[in-house]
Amino acid sequence: MIHSRTTTTIPEGMSFMKEVFVLGGTGFLGYYTVKELLRRDYKVSTISLPPMPAEELLPKEVDCRLGDINQMSDEEVLELLKGKYAFVYAAGADERVVPDAPAMKFFYEANVLPTQRLARIARQAGVQKFVLFGSYFAHFTEVWTDLKLKEHNAYPRTRLLQEEVAYMEGEGGMDVMTLRLPYIFGMMPGRQPLWTMFVDRVKGQEIVPVLGGGTAMVTGSAGCGSCRRGDRERQASDGLRDRRNQHEAQRVSSDYCGPARADGHQGGRHAAGADEAGNGKN
Amino acid sequence: MPLEQMKPAMEKIDAETLAHGKEHGIHIADTAETQNRDAYLDPQDTMPVLGYKEADVRAEMIETLKKCIEG
Structure with a gap:
């Protein structure tokens, strides 16, 4: 097999394997990304926190x-x-964590700073695509401005900042997708x-109060599509470019995910009192 | 249940959490505000670009919750 970053002509019948590094595989x-x-x-190569969940x-x-x-x-x-084509950032802390106050410090150190460092090094290493798994709370924080979620809430604020520093680190040299x-x-x-x-919180309860809203839900993972589409269908990806001329793909799932039918995808109701379950990250 | 009925209890949880030196990444009262809205997304915004396919989310949810209960 011929690996990435070579200009050697690929013999017929051999595939050209690009290398992707997944943080948190x-x-x-x-x-699912792997x-x-x-x-x-x-x-694919990956580094994850121990222990291995299954042999x-x-x-x-x-x-x-x-x-x-x-x-x-560094x-x-x-x-x-070195030699990696893409970096998939599938790690970090989500909002299920309830840290010591102030939460802003915790999420900044857990998500923003490592992202900035790794995006910077990835660019230095010649990585072409940097895919960051973020949260749809970043999206709704931008949409529901009347709620002023950024003012008091560390998680959406640092999710947005995490994206921003990744974009800036990639500026002009590495495509960054969230x-x-x-x-x-x-x-x-x-x-x-x-x-x-x-589930444990509502087990055995006769009544679970539920608020009137609903949420998007998907299955599995995302990210691979970003690497691939950014590679093969640049024109389509351009539609997602933000003002900094980088790729920003929002509201995503993957081949495993399925914003399938509208009734199945968007019919969820929140159980009141439950924390946001977020991204299913490690 | 109406938000107005639930939000005071949520604010109380936030205050108690802070009193214990902890803080939620999204305050429970603000979480309630978001849960009172439709956080829906249009898959067609990204499906054509990223190339992912449809799947049976409802079935996956059921299987996942079964696993949560059965351990």
């Missing part, structure tokens, strides 16, 4: 390492990313669904 979203990337003939979770062809990328030096990360993911359902080996904590 053993988490829920990362796991599977989808393999299905589309990408070569042989990922196929042997995946270069899977356990560790904390935030503890690695030089180590640079070496890790997938603003809604509620996600699905299962994977070795992990209980993230919804368990919410």
Whole structure:
């Protein structure tokens, strides 16, 4: 097999395998992303926090390492990313975490700073596509301006900032895409669904108060499509470019996901009192 | 249930959480505001661009919740 970043002519019958690095490949979203990337003939490597959720979770062809990328030096990360075509950022903290106050400090340090650093190093390493798994709360924070969600809420504010720093780090040298993911359902080996904590809250209750709104819901993961479409259908992706001439794909799921029928996709009602379940991240 | 009936309890939770030195990334009272709205998205905004396909979300939800209950 001929790997990425070569100008060598590819013999007929051989595939050209681009290499994608997935941060958090053993988490829920990362796991499905890795599977989808393999299905589309990408070569995949990943680093995830230990422990491994299940033996042989990922196929042997995946270069899977356990560790904390935030503890690695810039030089180590640079070496890790050399030759990679794309970086999928499927890690970080979501709003299920209730940190010590102020929450702004926690989410800034957990999501914004690592994203900025890794996007910067990815660009230095020559990565062409940087895909950030974000939250649809970023979208609704921009849409529902009357709620002023950014003023008091660390999670949507830092999600927006996380996107912004990634765009800036990629400016002029690396396409940056954000997938603003809604509620996600699905299962994977070795992990209980993230919804368990919410199901436990309503177990045995005769009445569960529910507010009047609803939410988008999908299954599985996203990201691979961004790498591929940005590559093959530049013209289509251009429709999603933001003012900084970078790609911003919002409201996304994947081949596994299914904003399928309108009735199935958008019929969810929130159970009052439950935290936002967010992105199903590791 | 109307938001007005639920929001005071949510604000109380936020105050209690803060009193314990913790803070939600989205305050519970603000979460209630968002849950009182339709956070719907049009899949057609991105399906043609990213190339993902339809799937049976409802069935996946049921299977996921079953797993949550059964462990």
